[in-house]
Amino acid sequence: MGSSAKIGIVTVSDRASRGEYEDLGGPALQGWFERALSSDWEPVARVIPDEQPVIEQTLRALADEDGCCLIVTTGGTGPAPRDVTPEATEAVCERMMPGFGELMRQISLKYVPTAILSRQTAGIRGNSLIVNLPGKPSAIAETLDELFPAIPYCVDLIEGPRLEAHPEVVKVFRPKGK
Amino acid sequence: MGSSAKIGIVTVSDRASRGEYEDLGGPALQGWFERALSSDWEPVARVIPDEQPVIEQTLRALADEDGCCLIVTTGGTGPAPRDVTPEATEAVCERMMPGFGELMRQISLKYVPTAILSRQTAGIRGNSLIVNLPGKPSAIAETLDELFPAIPYCVDLIEGPRLEAHPEVVKVFRPKGK
Amino acid sequence: MGSSAKIGIVTVSDRASRGEYEDLGGPALQGWFERALSSDWEPVARVIPDEQPVIEQTLRALADEDGCCLIVTTGGTGPAPRDVTPEATEAVCERMMPGFGELMRQISLKYVPTAILSRQTAGIRGNSLIVNLPGKPSAIAETLDELFPAIPYCVDLIEGPRLEAHPEVVKVFRPKGK
Numbered sequence: 001m002g003s004s005a006k007i008g009i010v011t012v013s014d015r016a017s018r019g020e021y022e023d024l025g026g027p028a029l030q031g032w033f034e035r036a037l038s039s040d041w042e043p044v045a046r047v048i049p050d051e052q053p054v055i056e057q058t059l060r061a062l063a064d065e066d067g068c069c070l071i072v073t074t075g076g077t078g079p080a081p082r083d084v085t086p087e088a089t090e091a092v093c094e095r096m097m098p099g100f101g102e103l104m105r106q107i108s109l110k111y112v113p114t115a116i117l118s119r120q121t122a123g124i125r126g127n128s129l130i131v132n133l134p135g136k137p138s139a140i141a142e143t144l145d146e147l148f149p150a151i152p153y154c155v156d157l158i159e160g161p162r163l164e165a166h167p168e169v170v171k172v173f174r175p176k177g178k
Numbered sequence: 179m180g181s182s183a184k185i186g187i188v189t190v191s192d193r194a195s196r197g198e199y200e201d202l203g204g205p206a207l208q209g210w211f212e213r214a215l216s217s218d219w220e221p222v223a224r225v226i227p228d229e230q231p232v233i234e235q236t237l238r239a240l241a242d243e244d245g246c247c248l249i250v251t252t253g254g255t256g257p258a259p260r261d262v263t264p265e266a267t268e269a270v271c272e273r274m275m276p277g278f279g280e281l282m283r284q285i286s287l288k289y290v291p292t293a294i295l296s297r298q299t300a301g302i303r304g305n306s307l308i309v310n311l312p313g314k315p316s317a318i319a320e321t322l323d324e325l326f327p328a329i330p331y332c333v334d335l336i337e338g339p340r341l342e343a344h345p346e347v348v349k350v351f352r353p354k355g356k
Numbered sequence: 357m358g359s360s361a362k363i364g365i366v367t368v369s370d371r372a373s374r375g376e377y378e379d380l381g382g383p384a385l386q387g388w389f390e391r392a393l394s395s396d397w398e399p400v401a402r403v404i405p406d407e408q409p410v411i412e413q414t415l416r417a418l419a420d421e422d423g424c425c426l427i428v429t430t431g432g433t434g435p436a437p438r439d440v441t442p443e444a445t446e447a448v449c450e451r452m453m454p455g456f457g458e459l460m461r462q463i464s465l466k467y468v469p470t471a472i473l474s475r476q477t478a479g480i481r482g483n484s485l486i487v488n489l490p491g492k493p494s495a496i497a498e499t500l501d502e503l504f505p506a507i508p509y510c511v512d513l514i515e516g517p518r519l520e521a522h523p524e525v526v527k528v529f530r531p532k533g534k
Binding site: 078079080081087101102105106109112113114115116117118119121 | 273274275276277278280281302307324325327328331332335336351352353
């Protein structure tokens with residue numbers, strides 16, 4: 001099995017990073033992966049302010065130094081002036097994955113018309129897939145339930161560890177023979 | 179109530195700007211807002227040619243000098259060489275809102291397969307939301323009916339005035355408590 | 357009718373270009389157009405490796421020297437490090453057509469959740485429309501069946517030849533009077 005897969009979990013929030021507000025997004029993400037993943041993994045959690053240089057530095061460190069195969073962010077993807085998570089993500093990625101943002105907005109549109117205000121994106125840096133998830137815990141689960149089936153095969157293609165999930169929680173899809 | 183919300187309405191059309199063709203898009207946009215909005219507002223209308231520098235200058239002036247919280251354009255979003263409204267929009271915006279273009283193309287795809295030829299986009303410049311709408315009056319209404327519910331909350335988030343609509347025309351959505 | 361329309365068909369694959377693997381994507385594309393098109397056309401086929409400069413050079417030559425009104429690629433649009441077809445496409449296009457990638461991923465999502473891993477895009481270079489299609493022959497047909505109805509009108513708008521199709525194979529859409 002080798003070493004366990006590292007998953008970076010980044011809460012981007014001025015208030016949570018100053019301790020004025022309990023971080024709900026990070027624990028919601030970690031709880032989702034605990035329920036879903038059946039293969040070995042460990043979280044690498046960070047809580048940081050909505051500062052583009054800090055977000056970029058955190059994503060780079062999680063990818064390059066910690067060796068996370070997957071980095072998920074929560075928060076900072078709306079239209080407000082302090083929302084800069086997508087810009088930081090794009091700045092550190094070598095290639096963007098437009099299908100993730102498109103599908104995430106489609107999923108959220110089933111619940112609220114303001115889903116189109118989300119600027120969530122995803123991309124690849126080296127051997128790491130970086131995905132911006134929503135800020136609200138309920139939206140995190142709604143999104144990951146539908147998005148995650150494609151993630152393990154993406155991690156395979158960028159030469160990361162083999163992620164497996166409990167099929168009664170989420171059905172991972174890989175093409176036949178992969 | 180303070181001063182009324184200003185909405186920029188920009189018709190981008192070589193022929194309309196030369197008076198060779200009656201501007202139908204601008205009046206269709208203005209009529210839609212007259213029917214839909216219940217809060218105070220005033221239009222700031224412009225009819226300009228398909229010249230990228232002119233479009234950029236017009237969008238900048240409407241945002242920075244006229245203080246429009248919302249600027250809608252009609253025309254110039256197709257694949258033809260003179261269609262440069264999306265490029266001008268992207269050039270003046272500080273951040274793009276990809277969900278608007280995605281949803282607008284999805285809406286139009288219900289009517290015509292050539293909806294994918296539209297390059298409509300949206301973005302934010304300072305306290306102004308700029309949205310490229312279709313050129314055809316019938317497509318303008320089809321699009322705004324479905325897109326507008328998310329716009330007032332976006333304007334709130336960029337610190338613009340509070341836009342309200344007649345619920346029997348269009349149902350504005352704001353998260354609870356906002 | 358004048359000279360026949362030229363359609364560039366580009367297989368991007370390291371293995372196919374070295375002859376280690378039979379090119380299936382290119383013949384699948386050519387077969388689709390043979391079944392679908394009723395107007396005069398001729399293919400200009402190329403099989404090249406996943407090297408961004410080679411892809412760019414090939415696309416430029418097919419557009420500028422061969423005068424292809426439509427250039428379709430197959431392969432190289434996934435997240436793997438060697439997948440660079442979208443980057444090459446974006447590099448040679450003057451304007452991008454985001455609706456194509458969005459619709460192609462929506463089509464593929466009906467079949468597999470990993471459709472979001474495709475980075476397929478499309479754009480315009482001069483009088484040529486360049487479209488990245490999937491690598492798998494079955495996905496090529498699924499995609500073109502739904503995407504092609506919008507392509508002839510796009511080619512009209514960029515001043516290419518008039519493409520016509522057998523309506524029992526695929527229904528081309530043009531606005532009334534066009």
